Amino acid sequence: MSEQIIPAQGLPAAPLGRWVAWVTQRSTLVAGLAIAGLILFIGFVAPFLYPPDPFAIHPDHALQAPSWAFPLGTDELGRDELALLLSGGFATLVVALPAAAVAFVVGIAYGLTAGLGPAWADRVMMRLLDAILALPSLVILIFFASLVTLNNTSLILLLGLISWPGLARLVRNETRAQRGRDFVLAAEQLGGGRFYIARMHLVRVMAPVLVVNGTFMIGDSIFALSALSFLGLGVQPPQVSWGSLLESALDIIALDPWWLILPPGLLVFGALLAASLTGQGLLQRWGNGR
């Protein structure tokens, strides 16, 4: 999913006007960024603009379809669904985004270490990677989530420490490929240490690959967290998340509560679409050469 191979070319240095020009030429990228902005707004700004308490119970108004009083209806306890969705958006993003950042950093560090280290270390590290990649990450997540009850911090760490192997392999292969190139050899001859070369040269050369894959990783992280919460193993009550809201709506699906199923599903879909479109848009820009 996140192992898209694109040639490493380095980021173009462009004045603002040219950036604006090429952004508008790329409808995929623009659509992706627009949806991403909307999702971020819903998660981080909208909760402050919509005052009703998500956890206030209105037993007289339980399981009502959307109305003026409750714009997205109420759940089976009579809680305001819109307020729940906004609170769930915050809970989802506040875990998924840092988790993606953790995975991003760990993946790059692991890949660079394996790629620059001695051959035996590379072999051991890649073997470990193969073992982890032999399992779908959701399986590993379910396994760990069953061992311990998770709070938000441990969820971030768990998600982050599981989602890095794909990126690590990519960075490692890219490092191996770049390592023998003249500019790296020259830097070595001039006395540049490994850490200096990794930081100053390799990371910069790989920047487009890293940005594209980082974008896909954000989508993967939101998906993994929502799936885990949907299975009852992710974000724990009393907190709600988009995944757990959908799960609790499914328990009463026989009553046809479409207003409890469509919005959380659409929000997760929107978040994944944003990541996928942005990544694809960047890939179109950098992948097909300039």
Next chain:
Amino acid sequence: MIRMITTRLASSSLSIVILVTLVFVMAHLTPGGPAYSILGMKATASSVAQLNARLGLDAPLWKQYAIWWWHLLHGQLGYSYLLNRPVGQLLWQYERNTLVFYISAIVISTALSIGLGLLQGVYYGRWPAKLIGALQLGFYALPPFFVAAMLVLWFAVQLPLFPASGITDLRAVHPSIGSYIAHLALPVTTITLLTVASLSRYFGEAVREELGKDYVRTAMAKGVRFPSILFGHVLRNALRPLVTMIGLSFPYIFTGGVIVESVFNYPGLGWLMWRSALSQDYPVLIAIVLIIGLLTVLGNLLADLVNGLLDPRASYE
């Protein structure tokens, strides 16, 4: 060929041994443990100790680990704490259901992907290909739980066409084959919709690439009719990457499968894994991890073998 298979098997088994070791150590290092899941949180310390002794959980970790392998080599995967049945027996029962489910989904999505991919390759740059491309991007981003929930809402609740859960009609003594198919309809549709998005995109790219090659131009110049070029040459060559992709997509299908099986209460491997995770049934969990690892490796190997049959050049690489 045979050398390739043995090397691949050897390196994959090493991966799986590492994996199982990691999982085993993790499962046994955590506090609490299954005794509390079985006896409840209010269990007394002495009853927990007694149960741990009975389950062999009081032995040192290396000993438990050695015993686990010893039993595995004798074909025993242990007993499920909760269902109180041999794990091997459980796995066989659930895996059968899962295989029926996945294989139907894979067959249908492969057929659909070939059709869509051919259209996309032939009409590259024109509206049919662009439409298919946009749909692929959209469907690719659809989370399986959302698709499954919407299908239940539309086709089981609002229009009661299909059953919403289970594997067969519970009231029937001898359920008909039609009942099985009706129960499979919605889960298989969910997985198919999600798999087709990526498979058809991949196949479409392959078709487009093949159509641009010299042999196609030569055949056109010689006056061979387009359909016979497309189905005689291009299809066969483009199938190779598709086969690899199907082999590699097993982990993703399983990811969707866990969620879909949990939505539809379909008693498959994913459902079993989910239930065992919620109740900390480690012998079952560890065995499932082993099975999934094996299936992933076998999927990759099988894809390589089929590729060797489709294109003899592949086996010499």
